[in-house]
Amino acid sequence: xxxxxxxxxxxxxxxxxxxxxxxxxxxxxxxxxxxxxxxxxxxxxxxxxxxxxxxxxxxxxxxxxxxxxxxxxxxxxxxxxxxxxxxxxxxxxxxxxxxxxxxxxxxxxxxxxxx
Amino acid sequence: xxxxxxxxxxxxxxxxxxxxxxxxxxxxxxxxxxxxxxxxxxxxxxxxxxxxxxxxxxxxxxxxxxxxxxxxxxxxxxxxxxxxxxxxxxxxxxxxxxxxxxxxxxxxxxx
Numbered sequence: 001x002x003x004x005x006x007x008x009x010x011x012x013x014x015x016x017x018x019x020x021x022x023x024x025x026x027x028x029x030x031x032x033x034x035x036x037x038x039x040x041x042x043x044x045x046x047x048x049x050x051x052x053x054x055x056x057x058x059x060x061x062x063x064x065x066x067x068x069x070x071x072x073x074x075x076x077x078x079x080x081x082x083x084x085x086x087x088x089x090x091x092x093x094x095x096x097x098x099x100x101x102x103x104x105x106x107x108x109x110x111x112x113x114x115x
Numbered sequence: 116x117x118x119x120x121x122x123x124x125x126x127x128x129x130x131x132x133x134x135x136x137x138x139x140x141x142x143x144x145x146x147x148x149x150x151x152x153x154x155x156x157x158x159x160x161x162x163x164x165x166x167x168x169x170x171x172x173x174x175x176x177x178x179x180x181x182x183x184x185x186x187x188x189x190x191x192x193x194x195x196x197x198x199x200x201x202x203x204x205x206x207x208x209x210x211x212x213x214x215x216x217x218x219x220x221x222x223x224x225x226x
Contacts, residue, residue: 034213038156043201043216091156104214106150106158 003027004096006107013084014115020080021110023094029074030096034104035067038091050077074098084114121202121217128224134189136220138202141183145206148214149176149187152199161187161200192224 003026013019023033032051036044048069050056056069068080077096081088091111095104118141128134138147149161162169162176164185169176173192178185189196202217 043218044158044203044214045216046213049213093156093158095158103160103163104148106160108155108157111156 004030004094004105004107006092006094006110008110009108010111010113012113012115015085016083018080018082019084019112020078021092021094021112023077023079023096023107025075025096025098025105028096028098028105030077030098031074032097033071033077034095034097035069035077035079036093036095038093038109044093047079081112084112086114088112089114119202119204119215119217121200121220123220124218125221126223128192128222130193130224130226132192132224134192134196134222134224136187136200136202136222138185138187138217139183140202140204140215143206144204146204147178147185148203148205149185150201150203152201152219154198158201189222192222194224194226197222197224 005024007022011019034049035047037047038044046059047062048056048058050069050071052071052074058064066082071077091109093109094107097104120139122137146163146165148163151159151161164178173190175188199219199221201219203214205214
């Protein structure tokens with residue numbers, strides 16, 4: 001089946017630094033990628049929808065200048081958390097849609113801890 | 116906005132028991148998804164269905180579009196089935212891809 005990878009799987013950073021998370025579709029071209037955030041014991045919350053070659057569409061309440069999304073190719077989308085703060089600590093998950101199906105394929109997630 | 120409600124929130128079972136997790140939603144959808152999230156966080160898509168019933172191994176998913184309700188069944192449950200099971204719907208609000216998630220059901224299967 002289709003595989004989506006994320007890198008890194010976990011990251012610890014100091015407050016004020018920026019962190020980049022990569023999401024790759026390994027064996028299919030992803031026309032659309034989604035970025036989610038999940039706080040402990042909470043459901044996944046969609047942050048933004050990313051289409052290759054165009055600007056991401058952010059959900060209400062998500063700061064586009066803080067969470068920069070780049071979908072430069074059909075197999076790679078990146079999420080950069082700029083000037084990270086402890087409240088940004090969360091589990092970030094991407095998913096990709098494509099490969100000729102309507103199914104979303106989820107990445108394994110990236111756990112971000114901001115000290 | 117579509118609301119997705121799951122029940123129960125927590126479920127503990129003995130190995131071998133038949134498990135049912137329920138999901139209800141409030142507005143029309145194009146598809147309903149059942150996802151599995153293990154303690155490490157990774158998510159696996161189990162089913163996507165828009166009508167009827169699907170079966171994969173010991174897992175069965177059904178959906179009733181008229182009643183806006185879906186169930187996920189696990190037959191002959193096993194401790195490795197312990198995970199959070201999440202119901203999600205797509206296709207509401209004009210978007211076919213955006214998912215709205217339920218809060219999940221934490222299943223623990225004891226040996």
